Amino acid sequence: MSEHTDRDERGRFDSEIGDDAVVRYFAEGRPFHTAGEVADRFGIDRSTAYRRLRRLAEDGRLEKVTLGSRTVVWWDATDTDPTAEEADADDPLFAAPSFAVDDPVDEDGIDDVLYGETDG
Numbered sequence: 001m002s003e004h005t006d007r008d009e010r011g012r013f014d015s016e017i018g019d020d021a022v023v024r025y026f027a028e029g030r031p032f033h034t035a036g037e038v039a040d041r042f043g044i045d046r047s048t049a050y051r052r053l054r055r056l057a058e059d060g061r062l063e064k065v066t067l068g069s070r071t072v073v074w075w076d077a078t079d080t081d082p083t084a085e086e087a088d089a090d091d092p093l094f095a096a097p098s099f100a101v102d103d104p105v106d107e108d109g110i111d112d113v114l115y116g117e118t119d120g
Contacts, residue, residue, distance in 0.1 A: 017042050021060055022052060026076040033074055067108040 025041055026033060033041075039049035053074050056062040063077045 009076075017044070018062065019052075019056060019059075019061065022056065023076060026062070026074070031053040031075050035074070038074075064102070066074070067110060069104075 002092065009023050013047045022038065035050040035053055036046050038053060041048040042049070048080050053062060057064055057074070061077055066072050
C-alpha cells in the first residue's frame with residue numbers, strides 16, 4: 001500500500017502526479033502512448049497508470065483505442081477535433097472505414113482501419 005494516503009474529492013488516492021502533467025506528456029514527442037509508457041515516464045505501476053488514463057478518458061481529456069487483444073493506445077482528446085477549415089474533404093482519411101473508439105480491432109485488420117481497405 002502506498003505511504004501517501006490522502007484522497008481527492010472523489011475519494012480516490014491523491015497522487016503527487018497531477019492530471020495536467022499526464023496530459024502534457026502526450027504533447028511531448030509523439031501524441032499517443034500506452035499505460036506502460038506512462039508508468040515508466042512517471043515511475044508508477046502500470047495498473048496505476050492505466051487507472052489514471054481511464055479516469056482521464058472518462059473526464060474527456062484523453063481518448064483510447066484497443067489494438068489487438070492486449071494493447072490500448074491513449075491520446076489527447078483535445079487535439080483530435082479539426083475545424084472545418086483544417087479538414088480537407090478530398091483527404092483519403094475521411095474515406096476510411098469508421099469505428100468507435102472503444103471497439104476492439106482485430107490485429108489482422110488494423111491496416112484497413114488505419115489506411116483503408118488494402119489489396120493483397
